[in-house]
Amino acid sequence: MAEAVVSIVVGRLTDLLTEESQLLSGVRDEIQQVVSELVRIKTFLRNADSRTDEKEIRIVLAEVREVAYDAEHVVETFLVKALSTRKRIKWIKTIRFSRKIKDIQGRMSLLFSRFRDCNIKPTLESFEVSSSSSGATEKLKRFYSYATPEPKIFVGFHGDVDLLVGHLVNESDDCYKLVSIFGMGGLGKTTLAEKVYNHSTIMTCFAGLARVTISRKWQRKQVLQRILICLVHEKKAEILNWDEDKLVQKLLKIQQSKKCLIVLDDIWSTDAWDSLKAAFPAENSRSRLMLTSRNVDVAEHADPYGFIHRPAILSPEQSWELLKLKALPKGGDCLDITRDVKKMEELGRKMVGNCGGLPLAIVILGGILVTKPTLYEWEKVYNDSLLSIKSGEGFSKDYQKELFYVLLWSYNDLPPQLKPCFLYLGKFGEDEWRRTESIYQLWIAEGMVLSSDRREGETMMQVAESYMGELVHKCLVQVKYYEVGKFESCSLHDIMRDLSLSQAKANDFFEVVDLREGNDFDPNPSGDLTGYGRQLAVHYNASHASDQAMSYFVKKTNQQRYRSMILLTKSRAGTLSPVLSAHVFSFKLLRVFSLEAVDFDGDTPVFKLGKAIESLVYLRYLSLRNTNLLIFPSVQNLVLLQTLKLDTLGNLVFPPWISENVLAKLGHLRHLYLPAGKVHKLKKDFKLRFDGLSKLETLENFNTDWCEVMDLPKLINLQKLTVTVMNYDVEEMMKYLASIPYPCLRYLALSIISEKLALPDGPDILRKLLCDQTYILQELSLVGPLPEMAQVFGQQPHNSLADVSLVRITFLKLCSSLKEDPMPVLEKIPMLRELHLVGAYEGKEMVCSAMGFPKLTILIVYSLPNIEKWRVENGSMPSLSELHLVTCPKLEELPEGVRFLSSLKILVLYSMPSDLCDRVRVVNGEQGPDFYKVAHIPDIRIETE
Structure with missing residues (x-):
């Protein structure tokens, strides 16, 4: 390190x-x-x-x-x-x-x-x-191409899946209400539970499905909220405001009214179960519960008469099969057809024998070997593994030692660049998913992404993305995909997080301090030899973060020590400790300061903390996301700043004494997130200027009402831009957008709130905006009077289909009142993945034809007051996974074609006619007349208000 x-x-x-x-x-x-x-x-x-x-x-x-x-x-x-x-x-x-x-x-x-x-x-x-010319670290060798997600490998547990599914769907008198899976860490309990949860038989049998992770540090209210949100997602906003008693009451009612399967994954203690058990009916319910735990005592305590299953470790043959699938994929740049495969198999079988039959250990080992194409490199890994086991004697106990050794040598095998990036993820909570975009920006601000690894034309964000790709390929990090080739969020398996924390502590890399409820504060949290850890992550709830605990962090020795401070809370936590608020300015050496999801009470803390931030002149990263803290004009002193996140809560006020050029000195700024709320300008004609920000790559929440549009062409490195056009000439806005250097801009999202598009030249404006590739438009929201879609694409001297085929948007939201059915035009947009129709059609009938909407995955139809019939032809929307129908009071029944939507996973009916809802319900085991249309949908959510 x-x-x-x-x-x-x-x-x-x-x-x-x-x-x-x-x-x-x-x-x-x-x-x-x-x-x-x-x-x-x-x-x-x-x-x-x-x-x-x-x-x-x-x-x-x-x-x-x-x-x-x-x-x-x-x-x-x-x-x-x-x-x-x-x-x-x-x-x-x-x-x-x-x-x-x-x-x-x-x-x-x-x-x-x-x-x-x-x-x-x-x-x-x-x-x-x-001795090289640069003297820098050896350039990172990239083995991983993340164009598509890797398929999940599942070996050895197929019989277990069938056994558990059988018990869960059993309706006989001697059926089990609770099914438990227990075993050591890394055995594959979560993977097995996920396979059962997503099994086709389970999806058909249960009307409600919920799966939540409990972990070691759990909070009862949050667990109950997450379960209920899975079961009645359309009531998420209400659920987040309910107290614990109401959460329990509603959860019991839902499990009695419909057959549910609830999975509690990774429950560590009997205390956790005792805290939650009141929310699950003890009898007279067809609902089922499944839990996973490392402790058999938890399973026996929860239900001594339940079915308790312990998966067996993999056999030597299954272990080798799993390693082979991971380490020897077919094709790929890392393969060497001249290598001695037989000898490599011999070495592989020996190495996998040290994994103790644990799937996680085997997959991690495969992540090492997949980047080693030669027999020589396999021999080196084999010898290193023997040394690791020998030197590790005494560090681990019992059956977990094999896993510990494999994880340790997988970490030691990382190139120097990747070690701190992997350790960094341990700062965040167990089983917590963080957006990769923010992780990349933090890595860069901390200086962990090396410019020497940058290829021609790459940005530092793309280099950081390649680092993440390597960690994913080595199976050290879990990711969710936003789209093909793009990671959306990442997380560490709890065992990998344990490894991260232990290595971070051993190397004085960072400290993690937990001030949440139920956690005692240790005044020497690092417990290390030297006490030189310079990065700090504090998990807290404001009501439980005592001033005594906070006083530790504002001691003079610590003020001089920390270079990075991330304050983490899962929900809006009220006022931050006054002790910390009053002393933030003392941490003068911070490179990173993140304070998110805090709603300050009163003006004094807001003013003091905002004023204090101007003294943190070494900052590279500042995030005040989801707070009500405003730091203009303090920000102008932060001349080294690279990332600034000001997408704050509530309304924004620009007093007369704030300069329009408040951002002018931030010449190093790469990523800027502006406030998204309503803005009040106390100085007439105030326009925030962006002149001088030539290095800017990301600009979000740009609003033409208070941001200077003429500055956009000056942002010569801009790659991502989200803009709201309000009360502004749309054509002039398009002129400036077209002036942004191409092909530098890769992502453009527009929200247009204007009556301009309803004027005679509106169709031409829309057609140019949608079809002209100069604008690189991916997302479009249109609010206000609109021309008919047929006017935009139909009244042309050439074929209208050719025009529609040029549209490359992936997201479209229409808030208008069209008189003609927009579907015949919209369904021909080839890349459209998400469509929102909000009061957008006044007609009585709507048709989605065969072969229409080839890529659509989410469709939300909201407030169509006159719609009576909707026809969905066989072959339409083949990729649709979510369908939301909200407040369409005259719709008589669901389309017959819904039964052809084989990819549909979620159907939400909210504030829809009771007759329509009753036709697809199952009441007391009796199916409604239209249930056959939705029988294949695993998650159906009906709320009639």
Whole structure:
């Protein structure tokens, strides 16, 4: 890990010398000398990192990390002063800088003596890297192409699935109300439960399905909320406001009224069960409950008469089959057809024998081997695994030791760049999914993404995405996909998070402190040897984060220590501790500060904290997302800022004394998220300016009402833009959009609230907006009077189908009152994945024809007051997975064609006619006359109000 830290600092300083060459010209030689010495130090670290079981080595490595961090801080301090003054840096400041650099160099010289004393020798590989022209870390070899999600591999548990499904659907008198799966971590309990949950028989048999993860740190109210949201998703807003008693009452009622299957995954303790059991009927219910746990006592305590199943570990043959599927995929760049497959199988069978039959361990091992195409590399992994097992004796206990060894050597096998990125994910909560976009920005702000890994034309965000792809490919990180080739969110398996936390603690990488209910505060949370952890993650609820606990973090020693502070809460937590609010300005060295989902009470904390942030001049990342905290104009002092998230709660007020050029000094800004709420301008004609933000790549919530449109063409590196056009000439807006450099802009989302489109030239404007590829439009929302879709595409001298085929939008929302059925036109948009019709049609009949909407996955039809009949032909919407019908009071029945929608997983009927709903219900075992249309849909949610 010390090697990774030094690599990061070398990369940062090298980038600064390139990007800020003019400002650093007077001290360039001194900085370059420091970089050279750090590169030389790095040649010793691969050997030292392999000997961390020695106390003396750990102390030396801690000193290396400190020297590297301090060297970077000295350079950054000089740079901030240079950027913050209009005058030239005085010579006295340069002298002070030189003195500090000499002190750093003196400490480096002592380190080489320590290396000698500890018999730490430079490695050949590191020496070759240090001799290269750049002196940076070896360029990351990318093995993973994430164009499509990898198929999930399932070996050895097919019989278990059939057994459990059989017990859950059994309706006899001796059936089991509760089915439990228990076993050690990494055995595949969650995977098995997921297979059962998604089984076709289960989907047909149960009217309501819910699956939630409990984990070690659970909160009763949140668990109950998540279950209910799964069962009645359309009432999510109401559910989040119910107290615990009402949550229990409603959950019991739903389980009595319809047959439900509820899965409680990863429940650790009997206390957790005792807290939840009141929400599940003890008798006289056809609903079923399934839980997974590592503790058989939990299963026996929950229901001593229930069915308790312990999956067997994989046999040697099954273990090899699983490893082969993961490590030897068919095709791919990593394969070498000349290799000795027979010998590799022999080695593979030996290595998999050390995995103890645990699927997680085997898959992790496969993630290592899949990037090793030669027999020589397999032999090296085999020898390393033997060394890992030998050196690990005594560190693990009982049956989990095999898993520990495999995870540890999978971590040690990572390139230096990826180690801190993997460890970083351990900051976040167990079983918590975080958006990858934010993770990438945090990695970059922390300096963990190296510009030396950037390929021609790539941004740092794309390099970070490639890092995530490597971690996913090695099975260290779980991801959800937004679309083909794009990760939406990521999470760590709880065992992988344990590994992350243990390695972060051993390397003083970060601290995680839990101030939530039921957790005692440890005044020495790191418990480490040196106490040099510079990154802090605090999990808290405002009502339980005591001032005594918060006082620990505002001590002077900690103020000087932390470079990163992330405050994490799962829900809006009210006022933050006044102790922390009053002392944020003291943490002057922070590079990252994140405070999200906090609704401050009163003006004083808002003012004090907002004012304090202007002193955090080293910040690269600042997030105040989902707060009511406004920091204009404090932000103008943060000259190194790369990511700024101000999508805050409530209304935004710009007082007269705020300058339109408040963002002008933020020349390093790459990602800007503006407030999304309503804006009040107290100065007439106020327009926020974006001149000078030439490095900006992401700009969200740009609003033409208070943002200067003429500045858009100046954003020459802009890749993602979301715009709301209000009371503005749409044609002029399109002119500026077309001036943004192409093909730099890759994602454009437009929300147009205007009456302009209803005028005679409206069809031409819409046609150009939708069909002209200059605009790279992916998402479009139209609010206000609209021309008929046939006018836009039908009244043309050439074939209208050709026009529609040019449209590349994936999301469309129409809020208007069209007189003609829009479906015949909209269904021909080839890439459309999500369609919202909100009061958009006044007619009585609507038709979706065969072959229409080929890619549509979500359709929401809301408030069509006159619609009486809707025809869906066989072959229409073949990919539809969600259908929401809301407030269509005259619709007589569901279309016959719904039964042909084989991909449909969720059907929501909200505030629909009671006759229509009754026709698809099952009441007391009796199916309504139209139930056959929806029998194949696993999740049907009906709420009539």
